[in-house]
Amino acid sequence: MSEKSKYNFKCLEQQCTTIACHIRPTIDVTLGDLTRWTTQGYLMNILPGVSLKLPESEKDLISLEMMRKPLKSDPEKSACVFFNEEANGCEIRYSRPLSCRAYPLEYNGEKYYLSSKDCPGVGQGEVSKEALQEARDLADQAFKERGSTYTALPAVYSIIMTQMIRQSTEAMKNLSEEDRKKMDEIMSKPKSSEDEEESTKSEDTED
Ligand code: SF4
Structure with missing residues (x-):
């Protein structure tokens, strides 16, 4: 029989009351996730x-993350776009990103730690040594994939x-003289065509 570890965790799934994993601020996606979704045929x-999140300050990195949507029950809060509020569960559970599979265990290159105090699954059930090793392997893999994704992106x-x-420069070069003139006209127009229409209408009314 497997030996038990001190790390106890059992996801409460649809019975969860905090949905901490679904509403955490960032749900990372790695290039490895994209590869797995492609191989499984779920990418599209x-x-x-x-x-794709572009840096907002010098400290930020380009990253990939799950999009979010406001919760119907509490529009002040948002959750992962794949969280099904009615079912209280993940719509892509069996293909969820690595960071969700590793949750709530994380690895920072030196030690393993719990990423959330709000997950009610922590302390539940019993985790065998083998299951603990599996959880650590996932956290380890998530750490490595996050690193290589930040480097490659x-x-x-x-x-x-x-x-x-390059393509738009090429397309500009291939424009006919007539199209180029039209393009120049559009670019040099001080007002939008809607504004133009509005001003014509008002001129008509004044007459
Ligand atoms: S917060 Fe914890 S218990 Fe609740 S669904 Fe997420 S992993 Fe499971």
């Missing part, structure tokens, strides 16, 4: 719920942006 179902972002700029 999950991708609309993933956003700026380069990936830069490649995509460069490509887009």
